[in-house]
Amino acid sequence: MANERLRGTLAAADLTKNGLAELVGVSAKSVERWLTQDRCPHPAIRLKVARALNQEETYLWPELLTGTRAANASLSEFVQIWPTRSEVPHDVWRSLMRQATTTIQVLVYAGGFLVESLDFVNVVRAKALSGAEVRILLGDGESEAVRARAREEGLASLPQRCRSTLEYLSEVTDLPNVSIRTHHTPLYNSIYRFDDSMLVNTHSYGAYAAKSPVQHLQRVPGGHLFGYYQDSFDAVWATGRPTVS
Numbered sequence: 001m002a003n004e005r006l007r008g009t010l011a012a013a014d015l016t017k018n019g020l021a022e023l024v025g026v027s028a029k030s031v032e033r034w035l036t037q038d039r040c041p042h043p044a045i046r047l048k049v050a051r052a053l054n055q056e057e058t059y060l061w062p063e064l065l066t067g068t069r070a071a072n073a074s075l076s077e078f079v080q081i082w083p084t085r086s087e088v089p090h091d092v093w094r095s096l097m098r099q100a101t102t103t104i105q106v107l108v109y110a111g112g113f114l115v116e117s118l119d120f121v122n123v124v125r126a127k128a129l130s131g132a133e134v135r136i137l138l139g140d141g142e143s144e145a146v147r148a149r150a151r152e153e154g155l156a157s158l159p160q161r162c163r164s165t166l167e168y169l170s171e172v173t174d175l176p177n178v179s180i181r182t183h184h185t186p187l188y189n190s191i192y193r194f195d196d197s198m199l200v201n202t203h204s205y206g207a208y209a210a211k212s213p214v215q216h217l218q219r220v221p222g223g224h225l226f227g228y229y230q231d232s233f234d235a236v237w238a239t240g241r242p243t244v245s
Contacts, residue, residue, distance in 0.1 A: 003038045006060050009053045010035075024048040040064070050221070057221050064222045077223040079216040085201050086210045090118065093199075097123045100194035102132055107183075107191040107233050109139030109146055110161035113210070115168040124169070128177040136180045137233070137240050138166055143184035152206050166243065173243060181240030191233050200229055 010020060017031040024045055033039040040061050041049065050057045058064045082088045097104070097118070104127055106114070114120035128134050139146040141159035150158035162182075172178050190201035190209055196219035201209055219226040 001038045002036055003034055003060070005062075007035055009055055009060065013053055015053075020049070020052065023052045047221070076220045077217050077225045079197075079218050081216070082214045084211050085113075085214050088199070088214050092216070093118050096192075096194040096197050096199070097127075099197075100127060100132060101130070103193060103195050104132055104134045105191065105193040105233055106135070107137045107187075107189075107236055108165075108209075109149060109187050109190075110158060110165050111138065111190070112161050112165055115165055121168055121171055124172045124178060125175060128172065128175045132177060134172075134178045135237060136169065136178075137183050137236055138162055138169075138180065139187065140182040140184045140241070141166075145184050145186050149187065153208055154206075155208070170243075180243045181237065182243060183236050183240045185236050185239060189229065189232065191229055193230070193233070196226070198226055198229060 010017070015023075017035065018028045021028045021031045025048070026041075026045060030039075030041070034041060040046070040063065046057045046061065050060060053060070097120075104124070108114075111120075124134050124136075139149075139158075139162040141162035146159050146162055150156055166180070166182070169180055173180055188203055190203070192199040192201075198217045198219075200215045200217065202213050202215070203209060204212060217226050217229070
């Protein structure tokens with residue numbers, strides 16, 4: 001079968017078979033086999049091709065997402081786990097925030113600890129003004145999803161805490177590169193992305209987020225976990241309602 005993704009990406013990049021072959025150091029016949037026989041190059045060459053075309057390897061060769069290769073890549077994405085969010089050192093949060101240069105994304109209900117303990121408002125201000133894109137999703141304090149979580153956890157103040165975090169962040173709502181939305185979806189995981197690093201706080205029925213496990217993930221080409229949680233963030237973002245300052 002032909003590799004139409006590779007063919008289309010080549011066309012979009014205004015590259016010929018010979019041009020790609022020269023860029024990555026292979027013969028034009030090799031490129032022809034990739035295109036017409038859907039042959040998959042060796043890892044080092046795949047990486048060169050992906051970089052030359054500004055695409056993920058797994059987009060150009062989806063078969064990399066199946067079987068042992070995907071499992072090994074996904075395992076490589078896993079950096080560390082803490083049994084509770086409270087045990088994640090503040091230095092880890094601060095380090096990830098400090099290192100972020102292009103992307104900060106947060107999906108929570110209240111996330112009060114960010115603004116109360118980690119100076120998150122000033123972090124958002126500094127990062128946005130330096131060019132990073134900041135997207136924050138907070139729970140809608142009036143939504144049934146938030147009220148249900150409050151009942152499950154015995155935390156009657158949760159809706160007010162959602163509103164309080166939104167008030168804290170009102171200082172940065174109008175900054176360039178900052179988008180804040182409220183959502184009414186069930187929260188299965190809180191997600192905190194800083195460029196290609198991500199902290200995922202899982203949730204269980206009746207358990208506070210602070211007492212639930214946190215995974216530290218690092219994006220790896222061909223891995224599944226980082227993209228899995230990013231897709232979840234994007235799906236909730238699409239349902240979110242922009243805040244009005």
